[in-house]
Amino acid sequence: MLKKILFVSIFNISILYANNIDIKGQDDNMVVLKETAKRALIFPMPFASMYIAIDNGTKNIVGVHGSSNKNLKTSFMINAYPDIKNLNTELVQSGFTPNIEQVLALKPDVVFQWADQGDHIIEPLRKLGLHVISVKYGTQEYLEEWIKIMGQTTGNNDKAMQILKWHEEKKSLLNSLTSKNKTKPKIVSLQTSKDRIKIAGNGSYDNYTIELAGGINPAKNDIQRFADISKEQLLKYNPDIIILGTFDSHTPDDFMSQEIFKNLKAVKNKQVYKLPVGGYRWGVPHVEIPLTWLWLYQLIDGSESIHLKKEMKHAYKSLYNYDISDEEIKQILSLDINKNTKNYTKLLD
Amino acid sequence: MINSKRLLMIIIMLCTPIIAVSTLFFGRYEMDYTRVFVEFYNSLFISDYQKSTELIIIETIRIPRMILALIVGAGLAMSGAALQTIFKNPLVSPQFLGFSGGAAFGGALAIFYGLGTIYLVSSAFFFALLAIVLVFVLSGAYKKASILTVILSGIVITAFFGAATSLLTFFADPYSNLPAIVFWLMGSISSATYEKILIALIPFLIGGYALFAVRWKLNLLALSDEEAKSFGVNPDFLRWFVLISVALIVSSSVSVVGEVGWVGLVVPYIARILFGADCRYIIPASAFLGAMFLVVVDTVARSMTTVEIPIGILTAFIGSPIFFVLLRKYMKKGFDDKN
Numbered sequence: 001m002l003k004k005i006l007f008v009s010i011f012n013i014s015i016l017y018a019n020n021i022d023i024k025g026q027d028d029n030m031v032v033l034k035e036t037a038k039r040a041l042i043f044p045m046p047f048a049s050m051y052i053a054i055d056n057g058t059k060n061i062v063g064v065h066g067s068s069n070k071n072l073k074t075s076f077m078i079n080a081y082p083d084i085k086n087l088n089t090e091l092v093q094s095g096f097t098p099n100i101e102q103v104l105a106l107k108p109d110v111v112f113q114w115a116d117q118g119d120h121i122i123e124p125l126r127k128l129g130l131h132v133i134s135v136k137y138g139t140q141e142y143l144e145e146w147i148k149i150m151g152q153t154t155g156n157n158d159k160a161m162q163i164l165k166w167h168e169e170k171k172s173l174l175n176s177l178t179s180k181n182k183t184k185p186k187i188v189s190l191q192t193s194k195d196r197i198k199i200a201g202n203g204s205y206d207n208y209t210i211e212l213a214g215g216i217n218p219a220k221n222d223i224q225r226f227a228d229i230s231k232e233q234l235l236k237y238n239p240d241i242i243i244l245g246t247f248d249s250h251t252p253d254d255f256m257s258q259e260i261f262k263n264l265k266a267v268k269n270k271q272v273y274k275l276p277v278g279g280y281r282w283g284v285p286h287v288e289i290p291l292t293w294l295w296l297y298q299l300i301d302g303s304e305s306i307h308l309k310k311e312m313k314h315a316y317k318s319l320y321n322y323d324i325s326d327e328e329i330k331q332i333l334s335l336d337i338n339k340n341t342k343n344y345t346k347l348l349d
Numbered sequence: 350m351i352n353s354k355r356l357l358m359i360i361i362m363l364c365t366p367i368i369a370v371s372t373l374f375f376g377r378y379e380m381d382y383t384r385v386f387v388e389f390y391n392s393l394f395i396s397d398y399q400k401s402t403e404l405i406i407i408e409t410i411r412i413p414r415m416i417l418a419l420i421v422g423a424g425l426a427m428s429g430a431a432l433q434t435i436f437k438n439p440l441v442s443p444q445f446l447g448f449s450g451g452a453a454f455g456g457a458l459a460i461f462y463g464l465g466t467i468y469l470v471s472s473a474f475f476f477a478l479l480a481i482v483l484v485f486v487l488s489g490a491y492k493k494a495s496i497l498t499v500i501l502s503g504i505v506i507t508a509f510f511g512a513a514t515s516l517l518t519f520f521a522d523p524y525s526n527l528p529a530i531v532f533w534l535m536g537s538i539s540s541a542t543y544e545k546i547l548i549a550l551i552p553f554l555i556g557g558y559a560l561f562a563v564r565w566k567l568n569l570l571a572l573s574d575e576e577a578k579s580f581g582v583n584p585d586f587l588r589w590f591v592l593i594s595v596a597l598i599v600s601s602s603v604s605v606v607g608e609v610g611w612v613g614l615v616v617p618y619i620a621r622i623l624f625g626a627d628c629r630y631i632i633p634a635s636a637f638l639g640a641m642f643l644v645v646v647d648t649v650a651r652s653m654t655t656v657e658i659p660i661g662i663l664t665a666f667i668g669s670p671i672f673f674v675l676l677r678k679y680m681k682k683g684f685d686d687k688n
Contacts, residue, residue, distance in 0.1 A: 195540030222655035263402040
């Protein structure tokens, strides 16, 4: 009899824990979910559209960052997932500091939060017993982990694996395409806000994209991640290609019309490009990022070894199950502001 | 004694342009200066001249930065000198009286709403003036307030605008507006243009001339108010005259380069060590020394490392050890004198 009771209780306990999902956050904290997340709360801005892609919709999301929501509502995403208009954004509009009572009111079963912006944005949530999965920003490895984690929390591991496989394929494709190139163009990635010029250096995701697409980053040896540089320093780097970030409204025409930069190689060749914005900003680690690599490669190369438009149609279908229109592609690629730059219209061939 | 002070003054006056021009030879971009000079000469006489990158750098980066640093440095230093005199306290600087805080808030507000340079400058100027009006009202200055009340009111207003600025940075978009606000608040001459020079220059000339004109009278403020009155000077009027002139200079300089601390504190102190307590010398000497100080610091900011260092950080790093050394030396000297 005792044996039977013991067996039944062990069986029950094992059933109870068999479905548990163990997730290791990027600060090495373990989170154990009893079932896939039904009420996810998402602070990191790039995560909203990624989560929607991996979870096939917004039904399991109870709140996103106000800023990422703005992005979702002004892009094709709102057409792909009309429910986006009902997403709760009262969580936070700027910064990442949670309003604890607001968070509790949303009754989340999992919270995604940045791991590298201070404990003050995580600890108060953990103290309340919330399941906080913390994530770090900046490398392809981190991104791949994000995708795996989101596969676990949503229970859609297959889709996560399918996305990772696509990332691998495009990485290999670019490695083989660029290995033949003897000369590598100098490429810099800038964030310009007001009079400030921030440049991406070693350890930044931008640097990874530049190198993968076959370029070299002249700021790599001087700058760690991002730093401010003077206009004079930018002239000294004299890059062949300049990528402008999307966190400001500075356009390639604005940049190229500045007297001071008129002798830069990138300006003379009209190779100053504004990054596109798809489900999220293209320069940022995201499920869509292979499109950024291909975009840059095609702009450098100018050849027809890659058909970005075809790649985009395929990617958006498999990521978001959405047939993207030609007009939406033009909007994503910011054709209106990039149209005067070299090789840009070739992207639409 | 007077002759030696005059000689020193002449040396400082001569050194300022020499140092300023020599800073043009420093920068991140290496160049052949003889060629640039020849090119510059040619560009004066040939229309549609295709300028080289080197000449563009000199013309649109180094020269505007140099001029703006000279104006802001001179303005802040002479403002500090004048304030220290009217408050009879060497630790007073423009930051304590609410001008900088108000102007900083105004500028941050303009960046927050993504407005252009002209709005930024107007907004900084408006809030600097609003700050000083609030200091007037709070201290009951219209009813004749004590200097201590004015300083306390300044601190209160500075704290108020400081909190308002923090609130703006808290709500600013962490990826677009926030970096711009933070960078601007730290102070930078990197965005110098000829338009900004004009914006800083006109208030500087008006306010600077006003301070320069009353430098004789400022000496009388060292005496008691009754004694000053006996010399035919209205000390209250003089103090407010100085405050308004300073408001004009400081708000315009904060609006173009952000908050640059220490210049208004350290430089007048150095001037006082060199020239004693005589405002006839301290006011102009502070202007020249401040101009030299800031032009050198800005040259360091733009040429020392690949990364552009905000000038507000450098003035603090360079200013505080200088201040410390001078203070020690001066105290020691004072001690020796007593013995």
